[in-house]
Amino acid sequence: MPTMLCCWGNGSFGQLGLGEDGVSEPLPFRRAPEAPGGPEVVLVACGERHSLLLRADGSVASCGDNAQGQLGRRLPPGQRRAHVPEQIQALETQTIVHMSCGKEHSLAVCNNGRVFSWGAGAFGQLGTGELKERLIPKKVDGLSKYKIIQVACGNYHSIALTKDGRVFSWGQNTHGQLGLGKEVTNQARPQQISALDGIPLAQVAAGGSQSFALSLSGVVYGWGKNNAHQLGLSQADPKEQIFKPHSIAALRKLDVIYVSCGDEHTAVLTQNGSVFTFGDDSAGQLGRSSSALKTGPEKLDSVDGPVSHLACGSYHTVCISASGQLISFGHGLQQHNGSGPSSSKSDRRPCFNISALVSPNELLGFRVKRIFAGPYVTFATVLRTQDSAYANTATSMETLPKISMMDRALMEKWLLATAESVMRQTAKREIEAIFSSSPCLAASFLKPRSAMETGCCVAVDLQKAREMLEELATRDWIAGRIFSSLLDNLIPALPLNSPHQEALSSFLLLPECCAALEAQKMQHLAIPFAKAVNGLSKRSLDILEKCWSFLPASHLDRIVQMLKKVVLSQLPCYSYYPACQVLLPLLEVLKKLYKVNKRANCKLPLSNFYIDEIRQIINPFADLARWHVWVEAMIVKANAQDTLVRNRLLRKGELPKLPVFPLRVRRKNLVEDTLRKLSQVEDISLKMQLLIEFEGEMPGHETGGVLFEFFSYVFEEMVQPDYGMFMCCEQNSPIWFPSRPSVEKNKYLFFGILCGLSMFNRVTAYVPFPLAAFKKLLGKKPTLDDLKELSPVLGRSLQAVLDYEHDDFETSHELTYNISWDNVDVDLIPNGSSVAVNNSNKKEFVNKYVDYVFNKSVEGIFQEFKRGFYKVLDERMVAFFEPQELMDVAIGNANYDWELYEKNTVYWGIYSETHPTVRMFWKVFHELTLADKKGFLLFVLGSDRVPVVGMDSLKLTIHSHKSLSEEHIPEAQICFHLLLLPPYSTTGKLKEKLLQAIENNRGFGKQL
CATH class of the missing domain: 3.30.2160.10 (Hect, E3 ligase catalytic domain)
Structure with missing residues (x-):
């Protein structure tokens, strides 16, 4: 059975379409004589004094006042109103699917997504660029590139939602109702609301001077005028104007599915059929029985049972119960006793009456399907009770056009599309539309509202996404279309400065997309993805990191492993500039994930972040050398040493020019000379290769041994209790800074510089600091x-x-x-x-x-130590380390593997691993105490600590020398990690001489 249209309210301008004798009580709509039995009305939009009626065939009729051209058609001369609806001829070639009315302007959307506007345009609300009225509908050219699916009009502004999830606004912005920011004036052409980018939206709505957007997850965003609390903001945020979309916290947990706005009040419908109202209640339009002023959203308890539809007029609200009964409250303009919304609300509040507009008895025998409210009128489509089986039970939300999204049925259609078929061409367009848009991609994998965990900010189902994407990737043509859409369209348009969690869902879904595609495509997607993450504003990055922290371990690891694979694929470029730069954004994101994982109590083992394959691809020492421009520095250093020799012989200047940092000291006054030189050096020199020279000695070409011994001796002397810089709480415990130092404060600055120089020059010199010292260097609390x-x-x-x-x-x-x-x-x-x-x-x-x-007892002197440390090292680079890692890099560790040490040993001269002396040596060595083994390392290496890269990096060389007999003790050249081992005849002799060498290995300047 066809539906009938009922209407009531103030029809003095003909906006009810009942003819010049129009009445205000409910009455079945009388169709125009030229269209008896024509298509039923499926949508009504109302301005202040005019109405638009959309029929099922896509045609639009208008009635009411035409003073500003809001009817979209010319009336006979002298006629300013149309009391009977007539079709808008300028739209007869279009199939209209959606429409909305402002106070005196109108918008219509046709089935191909084009928008037409007409009526008043003084504030730019028509979007055509003109600030004047239009009598005939004109296409809004500024939206021609997009397919519009919804429009909403306020009094003097307009909003549009596109099929790909963008939101545009235009018109008046006096109260921020365009959502474009405070500095933006009225706009005569559509402008994209960037603050809503990336959010999968279900609806846009507009009131007098307020605007709303509702996401598919039920989050409500409001902006514009808030003088009567019509935005639903809490008392803690009583601003009367909001210039950019603001997430309404009071509505966040209500599961909202539809929003409707009056002039200065708002009503929302929830998933369970509840209605919440807020804003101006001067006419009782909030439906509250209490006279107490409550500014936030409040549930409408007077409605019996769930509600399926609702609509707001300027001063009234209308609902339809699930059983098809109509409930209304508030009143129309003719009942208003005040001078408008700005009048004193306490003087204008009427007695509460839920049936103030229409009595249920007046609709006995009818079931209401849909409801439409204008400022002072109401329209309803109804069926007779006996025909209610034919009623459309769709809710307000279900009648709204939706943005593009993928579901299982659509995916199955894509998978079945054969080559060169029309279905495949359509599928390609659908794939491109969804995977080119962040909102559409997020909408495709949204969790059901019931599955959203309390407090969790991850709104998308990553497991579902993983399964569906992997299935889609089995078709090469689909994978290719997804890849190009993501790379060319979605990633370049990712929202980088959004304050809203939902906007960042694509950053969670992209790794799943990357992982589902083959390795080569993953590489091309992951790099721009990493650049986008690094380009996020601090506010957006904080939100994304919070989302990462909520991810299950498997999904967090998915991102980590994807980035690691791409890093590995790019490692061959690491020695080439600028190609190596591509690694930086990938490593930066891995660093961010690593820190998130740490804050989340290590959901993933820290080893998941290690790239073990690096050892097979690059040499860590060579890489570290490159970091310091080691190759160039070594050439300069060798030249500097030659210059020193030449200048000495020619009695010229003593020192070569930088970029080496030459430190000339006396052996007998090593520490004091060092500190004096450090007090005179410029900071820039500290970041150059350190070159040690001794007064009275010819410099030799060394490869590290002098530096090892230099730092070992300086540190050993300065940490002694007698020196006065550090204290020990207990015997054999680490050193710490005293609360009452007995040395000058600047010595801690110099000690920090020395520690930084040691690290910068790749020297592992042991300083018995506790882990707390390295925590404090990294800004972490002990x-x-x-x-x-x-x-x-x-x-x-x-x-x-x-x-x-x-x-x-x-x-x-x-x-x-x-x-x-x-x-x-x-x-x-x-x-x-x-x-x-x-x-x-x-x-x-x-x-x-x-x-x-x-902290407190050492605040001043530790700050000096830290300042000196970072005079040498880049604090941003050091921040990559965890405290234990920094400690291992700075002073080494004690993770000894003596079997591996023997295995890696190289033999020269007469020696081999089967030589009797070598066999005796290793037998003696493995029987030594740990202290003696460490002493041996100090003897041959200059340090008894294991470098951060492990024992595998320590390669001892054992060599014989023709001038050595078994009466000699072993000798060492720590520059080369070389042991000169005489050919001993007995194990006892070898042990005696080896221990003698170890015990005599004290003092600075042994054989190099």
Whole structure:
């Protein structure tokens, strides 16, 4: 059965279309005589004084006032109103599918996505670039490149939603209703609202001077006028104007599926059929029974049962229950006692009456299908009760055109499309449309609302995406179309400065797309993806990193492994500039993921971030050398040494020019000479290759041994208790900075410089710092575990304090907030000696204790040490390390593998691994104590620590020498990690001489 159209309200301008004797009570719509029994009306749009009626065949009729040309047709001379709807002839060649009316202007969307506008245009609301009225519909050329699916009109502004998820606005922006920012004036042509880029939207809506966008996930974004709280913002944000889309927190958990706006009030419909209203209630249009002023969204409890449709007029709201009954509240203009929304609301509030507009009794025998509200009128499509079986039960949301998205049915159609078929050509266009648009891609894989975890910001189903994309990738033509769409269209248009979580969903889906495609295409997609991530604003990056932290481990690892594979594919370029630059964005994103993983309590093992294959592709030492421009530096250094010799012979200047940093010292005053030279050097010289020269000696060509010994000796002397720079809490514990240093403050600056120089020059020289020192260098806070390393006795005592749970804590411990540290009594808080530690504050006490030891007591001198350290090293590069990694790089580690050390040894001269002396040597070596083995490393290497790259990098060379007999002790050339081993005849003799060499290996300047 066909539906009938009922209407009621203020029809004084003919906007009800009932003829000149139009009435305001409900009455079946009388069709024009020229179209008896014609197509039924499927949509009605109402302005202040005019109405548009869309019929099922796509034709549009208009009625009402035409003073501004809002009817879209010319009336007979002298006639300014049309009381009977007539078709708009200028649109008769178009099939209209959607339309909307502003106060005095109109928009219509045809089935090919083109938009036509007409009526008043003084504020640019027509979008044609003209600031004048139009009597006849004209295409909005500024939107011709896009397929529009929805339009919404406010009083003097317009909004449009495209098939690919973009939002455009134009017209008046006095109150920010265009969402383009405060600095933007009225716009006569459509402008894209960039703040909504990337969000998969379901609807756009507009009120008098407010605007809304609703996402498919149920997030509501509002902007524009908020003088009556019509945007639903909380009391904490009482701004009367919002100039850019703002996520409405009060609506976030309501599961909104539809938004409707009045002049200064708003109503939303939720998934379960509830209605929430907010804004101006001067006419009772919010449907609230209480007179108490409540500015936020409030549920409409007076409606019995779920609601399927709702619509807002200027001062009334109308709903349809699931059973087809109509409920209305508020009133029309003729009942308004005030002078408008700006009047005092307390004077204008009528008595609450939910049936103020129409009594249910007046629609007895009818079932209401859809409802449309204008400022002062209401239209409803109805069926007689006996025909209700034919009623369309679609909700308000289900009647809205939707953006492009992929589902299982569409995917199956693509997979079945045969070559050169019409179906395949259509499929190619559909694939390109979806995979070229961030909103459409996100919409294709949205989680069901019921599956969204509380507090989780990941709105897309990555597992579903993985499965469907892998299935699509089995068709080469589909994979190729997806690849080109992503590379050419989607990635270049990714939103990089969005404050909204939903906008960044594509950053989660792109790795799944990359992984589903073959390796070569993955490479081409991953690099621009990484560049986009690095191009995110800080606000957007924070949101993305939060989303990453919520990912299951398997999906987080998916991103990590994808980036690692692409890094590996690019490693052959690492030695070529500028080709090597492509690695930087990939590594930067891996760094970000690594930090996210750490903050998420290591969902992934840290080893997942390591690229083990690097060892087979590059030499870490060579790579590190390149980092410091090592090849060039070594040439310059050799030339500098030659210059030194030549100048000495010719009695010319002593030092070569930079870029080497020549440090000339005396052996007997090594430390003091070093510190004096550091006080005079310019900072730029610290970042150059260090060249050690001794007064009174001819410089020789060395390859690292002098540097090893130089740093070892300087550090060894400066960390001794007698030197006064550092303290030890307990025997054999690490050193720490004293609270009352007995040396000048600038010595800590120089010590920091020396530590930085040691790292910069690739010297692993042991300084017995605890891990806490490296945490502080990286800006991380030390903990009680660090105090246990620094002072095991104190650390265990404080742990016992935390573990004690008995009620007699105060009497058994007798602790106060006054402690003794470094032989000084200190109050941890004001008057700490009078504040007892008990079970309730013991955790705070321990935290303040740890903070004092590692931070407050050493604040000044540690800051000097840190400043010196970063005079040499780039703080951004150092930030790549975790504290333990930085510690291993700086001072090495004690992860000894003596079997591997033997395996990697090289033999020269008469020696081989089967030679009797060599066999005896390794037998003796493996029987040595750990201390003696470390002493041997110091003897042949200059350091007893293992470099960060491991024992595999230590390659000992054992060589015989014709001048050595078994009466000689072994000799070493640490420059080459070379052991000169005499041919001993017995194991006892070899052990005696080897231990003698180890024990005599003290002091600076042994044989190189």
